[in-house]
Amino acid sequence: MAVNGTERAEQLFKVMGQRVIRDVAESCGSVRRIRVAAGDLSLEVEWPGGEVVAVPVAPVPDGVSSRPAEAPMVPEPAAPVLSEAGVVVRAPLVGTFYHAPEPGARPFVAVGDVVTADDQVGIVEAMKLMNPVSAETAGRVTEILVTDGQPVEYDQPLMVILPVD
Amino acid sequence: MFSTVLIANRGEIALRIARTCRELGIRTVAVYSTADQDAPVVRFADEAVHIGPAAPRRSYLNAAAIVEAARKTGAEAIHPGYGFLSEDPDFAEICAAEGLTFIGPPPAVLARLGDKARAREVMADAGLPVLPGGNRTVDTVAEAVERASSVGFPLIIKAAAGGGGRGMAVVREPHDLPRIYAEVRATGQAVFGDSRVYLERYLDGARHVEVQVLADSHGGVVHLGERDCSVQRRRQKLVEETPAPGLAPKTAASLHEAAVRGVRATGYVGAGTFEFLVTGDGEFYFMEINCRIQVEHPVTEMVTGVDLIGEQLRVAAGYPLTLTQADVQPRGASIECRVNAEDPRRGFLPTAGTVTTFRAPGGPFTRVDTHLEAGQRVTADYDPMLAKVVVWAQDRRQAIARMQRALSELAVEGPGVQTTVPFLTEVLAHPRFLDGKHTTTLVDEMTAQA
Numbered sequence: 001m002a003v004n005g006t007e008r009a010e011q012l013f014k015v016m017g018q019r020v021i022r023d024v025a026e027s028c029g030s031v032r033r034i035r036v037a038a039g040d041l042s043l044e045v046e047w048p049g050g051e052v053v054a055v056p057v058a059p060v061p062d063g064v065s066s067r068p069a070e071a072p073m074v075p076e077p078a079a080p081v082l083s084e085a086g087v088v089v090r091a092p093l094v095g096t097f098y099h100a101p102e103p104g105a106r107p108f109v110a111v112g113d114v115v116t117a118d119d120q121v122g123i124v125e126a127m128k129l130m131n132p133v134s135a136e137t138a139g140r141v142t143e144i145l146v147t148d149g150q151p152v153e154y155d156q157p158l159m160v161i162l163p164v165d
Numbered sequence: 166m167f168s169t170v171l172i173a174n175r176g177e178i179a180l181r182i183a184r185t186c187r188e189l190g191i192r193t194v195a196v197y198s199t200a201d202q203d204a205p206v207v208r209f210a211d212e213a214v215h216i217g218p219a220a221p222r223r224s225y226l227n228a229a230a231i232v233e234a235a236r237k238t239g240a241e242a243i244h245p246g247y248g249f250l251s252e253d254p255d256f257a258e259i260c261a262a263e264g265l266t267f268i269g270p271p272p273a274v275l276a277r278l279g280d281k282a283r284a285r286e287v288m289a290d291a292g293l294p295v296l297p298g299g300n301r302t303v304d305t306v307a308e309a310v311e312r313a314s315s316v317g318f319p320l321i322i323k324a325a326a327g328g329g330g331r332g333m334a335v336v337r338e339p340h341d342l343p344r345i346y347a348e349v350r351a352t353g354q355a356v357f358g359d360s361r362v363y364l365e366r367y368l369d370g371a372r373h374v375e376v377q378v379l380a381d382s383h384g385g386v387v388h389l390g391e392r393d394c395s396v397q398r399r400r401q402k403l404v405e406e407t408p409a410p411g412l413a414p415k416t417a418a419s420l421h422e423a424a425v426r427g428v429r430a431t432g433y434v435g436a437g438t439f440e441f442l443v444t445g446d447g448e449f450y451f452m453e454i455n456c457r458i459q460v461e462h463p464v465t466e467m468v469t470g471v472d473l474i475g476e477q478l479r480v481a482a483g484y485p486l487t488l489t490q491a492d493v494q495p496r497g498a499s500i501e502c503r504v505n506a507e508d509p510r511r512g513f514l515p516t517a518g519t520v521t522t523f524r525a526p527g528g529p530f531t532r533v534d535t536h537l538e539a540g541q542r543v544t545a546d547y548d549p550m551l552a553k554v555v556v557w558a559q560d561r562r563q564a565i566a567r568m569q570r571a572l573s574e575l576a577v578e579g580p581g582v583q584t585t586v587p588f589l590t591e592v593l594a595h596p597r598f599l600d601g602k603h604t605t606t607l608v609d610e611m612t613a614q615a
Contacts (some may be wrong), residue, residue: 044260049279093217093227093229094216094230094234095232095233127233127263151236152219152222153234154215154216
């Protein structure tokens with residue numbers, strides 16, 4: 001996380017980030033990916049299709065902004081900026097992560113989807129046994145941290161779900 | 166030779182295996198549970214994979230997790246160490262099916278010898294002496310009573326799948342037989358998933374002597390002498406040494422020959438240990454085979470100069486042994502003491518806590534195999550062994566003096582942490598141990614007096 005300041009600043013940023021995500025997600029429909037950076041106060045929204053839109057954000061009060069601009073504008077696949085604002089779904093065992101029930105099928109979930117705690121969000125295959133991964137938390141999928149077919153370790157973060165009240 | 170080996174174990178043996186791999190230029194993969202994430206082997210290995218939570222069933226005993234970790238890291242072979250999956254024929258078979266080399270005997274040999282009742286039968290057929298007991302499991306109380314009348318008392322009931330000192334109990338009086346029979350069956354089922362048991366005559370006051378063997382897949386078989394492991398509590402070894410003190414050269418030679426015969430009769434490949442009971446008048450009886458590297462292997466390494474893990478790796482890769490029987494020339498004496506997190510004053514109850522101070526002994530001919538570091542938490546999740554202190558000297562007397570010196574240097578301290586060290590120093594100073602006249606009952610006698 002790019003915030004380098006006081007605990008209060010982090011707290012403020014977290015709340016701000018959550019609100020932005022909720023607002024964007026609700027008003028813009030099916031969003032693939034949202035990234036909130038702290039350094040130069042940027043917000044990135046990615047819709048299915050891959051285009052990245054940088055939305056300018058109003059400056060926050062003095063003392064909250066911290067490091068000079070260094071957050072990249074292009075999303076990085078494994079930068080869980082939002083993890084602190086959401087619940088991380090972790091791999092229940094070592095194996096290969098699959099995002100869909102079978103090759104070519106629709107993924108269980110995509111970023112922006114709203115899931116219930118019982119919903120299956122992926123599969124970890126170990127020795128040809130397909131082990132379902134469930135969301136465990138009701139909320140909106142804000143980030144998927146692994147790619148389809150990627151080997152994962154036990155307890156490795158797979159995706160982030162932002163609880164919905 | 167393998168380019169990458171996965172080590173499916175934890176603790177000192179995982180580190181021990183990784184060290185030889187490094188010396189042989191083999192890339193190592195460690196696997197670890199959540200409880201072991203700060204273990205030295207995780208840092209030492211070239212790669213480490215988190216395979217599960219602390220519970221062994223979901224980590225170190227989880228064949229699927231280990232095979233997946235091997236696949237993920239490109240390992241070609243799996244070294245199982247001791248305990249956990251090391252003698253599991255199903256795991257060896259899974260490895261073979263997945264194109265991974267299991268560093269141990271072939272699955273079929275493991276299945277035949279891992280079943281203690283069957284191993285006994287196979288060895289009796291190969292001409293090795295076995296204690297009276299009949300060559301089959303006893304599957305009902307009535308059968309047990311009938312068999313007991315021909316075997317005689319005291320006798321010992323053993324779980325066919327047992328190991329590590331668990332799943333066996335001595336019966337001294339006929340009226341205790343049904344109760345103890347049921348208990349051992351229940352333990353066998355609970356601990357090893359197999360309730361079958363067999364009976365054997367029990368020898369009071371015998372010595373536990375075992376023979377280390379190595380065999381390759383080209384017909385090469387050597388023995389590396391014997392180890393005496395008579396200092397045991399609850400059938401778990403505390404002190405091991407080689408050569409066995411007071412063992413007549415003729416008896417020792419017969420033991421070695423019997424072990425080699427057993428290897429040849431079974432098509433055994435890899436490192437293995439044949440355990441025998443030896444009586445005061447030099448009679449000996451085959452007990453069981455350990456189809457893996459053993460905790461006490463360093464004493465053999467110290468007197469022979471052979472790296473047993475290195476030989477295991479070479480043999481598993483299909484190479485012949487680097488030595489013939491003539492090359493095995495044991496020299497001097499070596500002793501190992503197991504330092505466990507146990508309280509000898511409270512029946513060797515495992516103790517838990519955080520180790521705040523750890524100082525390992527050093528000095529001449531002193532080897533310490535350990536995974537312990539200051540700041541480490543000792544938990545009840547795994548075996549309580551913290552370290553193995555091993556010394557070499559030109560003779561037994563000097564080796565005992567050296568071990569006493571080494572143990573006096575060792576410091577393992579922390580709130581709640583007790584170790585076997587005070588008890589080990591008592592054993593080393595015990596007149597019967599000094600004379601080399603002790604048997605497997607020594608520890609019980611010492612604790613009964615205390």
